[in-house]
Amino acid sequence: MSSQNPKRAMFEHLAAVARALGSAHRLELLELLAQTERSVEELASLSGLTIANASQHLQQLRRFGLVEAHREGKRVIYRLADPELVVLLGALSRVTQRNVGAVEKVLNSYFRERDNLEPVSRKELLRRMRNGLVTLIDTRPNEEFAAGHLPGAINLPLGELKRRLRELPRDQQIVAYCRGPYCVLSYEAVAELRKRGFKAARLEDGYPEWRAAGLPVEQSANP
Amino acid sequence: MSSQNPKRAMFEHLAAVARALGSAHRLELLELLAQTERSVEELASLSGLTIANASQHLQQLRRFGLVEAHREGKRVIYRLADPELVVLLGALSRVTQRNVGAVEKVLNSYFRERDNLEPVSRKELLRRMRNGLVTLIDTRPNEEFAAGHLPGAINLPLGELKRRLRELPRDQQIVAYCRGPYCVLSYEAVAELRKRGFKAARLEDGYPEWRAAGLPVEQSANP
DNA sequence: CAAACAATCAATTAATCTCTTGAATCAAGG
DNA sequence: CCTTGATTCAAGAGATTAATTGATTGTTTG
Numbered sequence: 161m162s163s164q165n166p167k168r169a170m171f172e173h174l175a176a177v178a179r180a181l182g183s184a185h186r187l188e189l190l191e192l193l194a195q196t197e198r199s200v201e202e203l204a205s206l207s208g209l210t211i212a213n214a215s216q217h218l219q220q221l222r223r224f225g226l227v228e229a230h231r232e233g234k235r236v237i238y239r240l241a242d243p244e245l246v247v248l249l250g251a252l253s254r255v256t257q258r259n260v261g262a263v264e265k266v267l268n269s270y271f272r273e274r275d276n277l278e279p280v281s282r283k284e285l286l287r288r289m290r291n292g293l294v295t296l297i298d299t300r301p302n303e304e305f306a307a308g309h310l311p312g313a314i315n316l317p318l319g320e321l322k323r324r325l326r327e328l329p330r331d332q333q334i335v336a337y338c339r340g341p342y343c344v345l346s347y348e349a350v351a352e353l354r355k356r357g358f359k360a361a362r363l364e365d366g367y368p369e370w371r372a373a374g375l376p377v378e379q380s381a382n383p
Numbered sequence: 384m385s386s387q388n389p390k391r392a393m394f395e396h397l398a399a400v401a402r403a404l405g406s407a408h409r410l411e412l413l414e415l416l417a418q419t420e421r422s423v424e425e426l427a428s429l430s431g432l433t434i435a436n437a438s439q440h441l442q443q444l445r446r447f448g449l450v451e452a453h454r455e456g457k458r459v460i461y462r463l464a465d466p467e468l469v470v471l472l473g474a475l476s477r478v479t480q481r482n483v484g485a486v487e488k489v490l491n492s493y494f495r496e497r498d499n500l501e502p503v504s505r506k507e508l509l510r511r512m513r514n515g516l517v518t519l520i521d522t523r524p525n526e527e528f529a530a531g532h533l534p535g536a537i538n539l540p541l542g543e544l545k546r547r548l549r550e551l552p553r554d555q556q557i558v559a560y561c562r563g564p565y566c567v568l569s570y571e572a573v574a575e576l577r578k579r580g581f582k583a584a585r586l587e588d589g590y591p592e593w594r595a596a597g598l599p600v601e602q603s604a605n606p
Numbered sequence: 607c608a609a610a611c612a613a614t615c616a617a618t619t620a621a622t623c624t625c626t627t628g629a630a631t632c633a634a635g636g
Numbered sequence: 637c638c639t640t641g642a643t644t645c646a647a648g649a650g651a652t653t654a655a656t657t658g659a660t661t662g663t664t665t666g
Contacts, residue, residue: 168411174404179401181398188394200642200643200644210626212626216624216644235633244478248475254471255449255467255468255471256396424611456612457611457662
């Protein structure tokens with residue numbers, strides 16, 4: 161198993177971890193875990209996998225030290241083992257996006273002119289927040305919002321957007337965020353808001369990246 | 384091909400890139416290319432691959448946009464397509480490194496109870512050394528050993544371990560060390576030695592920590 | 607134009623993953 | 637202690653990937 165050459169052994173370790181990331185299902189599980197810790201059943205149903213299959217993927221991730229598990233009563237709760245993983249996934253996204261032409265096409269065709277929806281960076285958002293110049297909306301579902309969100313954000317899941325438009329200011333910049341750079345929700349929210357004449361923009365990345373950057377977060381106080 | 388769900392399609396792309404990284408050979412090629420651009424033949428010989436095999440790996444990397452190639456006369460020169468790759472590889476190795484130690488421990492605990500692999504602290508090692516009660520082995524490769532090692536240590540890289548067992552005493556405690564708490568080498572050496580009936584233990588940390596603590600070191604005098 | 611190189615292609619075998627299925631644990635509640 | 641619910645384990649069919657071998661395509665040089 162272990163090669164005689166330590167350098168090769170190191171590459172072998174790196175490759176093993178990369179292979180652990182080399183499955184769309186596992187990446188999806190990691191993204192779900194980047195938001196909050198979850199049980200196997202929850203992960204399976206969110207990702208559309210069977211329980212057994214999800215469990216096996218999770219064990220594989222655990223074998224390579226990417227996630228940790230602990231038991232709570234009947235269920236086993238998984239979580240990311242290392243916040244650095246968010247960085248790794250981000251880098252993977254960036255490399256993929258920058259280099260795979262097909263990916264760009266997929267993105268563009270789905271998100272119609274992405275450039276028009278120019279995103280706001282974390283830094284920029286922080287500046288605007290300090291000046292009170294911005295209304296921040298979180299387009300993720302309630303449970304995820306409750307588990308943690310950006311300070312001062314309003315939870316406005318996509319489905320509720322249309323009937324809660326009156327809660328939003330017409331004169332102020334609105335910034336929407338969700339799970340990360342590839343999360344669809346905030347794109348759609350911004351598109352919808354702009355169509356209605358609001359001044360809206362996306363946050364460049366999402367809640368997991370925000371938290372990973374060590375910026376402050378809030379939690380809702382409902383069990 | 385692309386599912387109706389763009390999110391899934393995105394994960395599929397990310398996974399494909401991760402899989403492209405999921406091979407020790409390809410990672411080694413990328414590392415070589417991170418230094419400078421190179422021809423196929425050069426890469427093959429540096430990495431110990433056959434030309435055909437190296438070529439195939441390189442094409443795979445190219446298919447996923449990680450490297451670019453252009454022809455110069457008879458030869459085809461490859462280079463990294465994106466400087467961001469260095470960031471990605473860095474993140475990968477940080478995540479791996481943080482977890483390799485833990486993984487090894489888990490693996491080892493399958494075979495022997497953890498307590499048996501209890502590491503020896505620097506202080507403890509110093510006491511045993513003063514009493515001449517210990518044989519100290521350095522499991523790092525020759526070059527690293529030559530650059531500096533603990534006083535009195537024998538250089539015994541993992542690959543040579545099996546055929547040099549006779550150099551080791553059966554009656555005396557053996558302590559193995561390598562690069563630090565996350566270095567795999569000494570774990571494997573200790574596991575191997577114990578399997579063969581030697582009394583072996585790991586040093587809690589490695590050469591860098593020893594030197595950083597201001598303790599005495601030796602250097603080999605061969606160029 | 608033929609010979610010599612450098613790299614790629616094509617095809618085969620061996621090895622590794624993936625998903626599914628059904629049985630086996632393990633904890634909590636009656 | 638038996639049942640239920642949640643998860644893991646074990647085994648097998650099907651698909652993917654890796655390394656090897658030998659032939660093939662371009663490029664330069666005599």
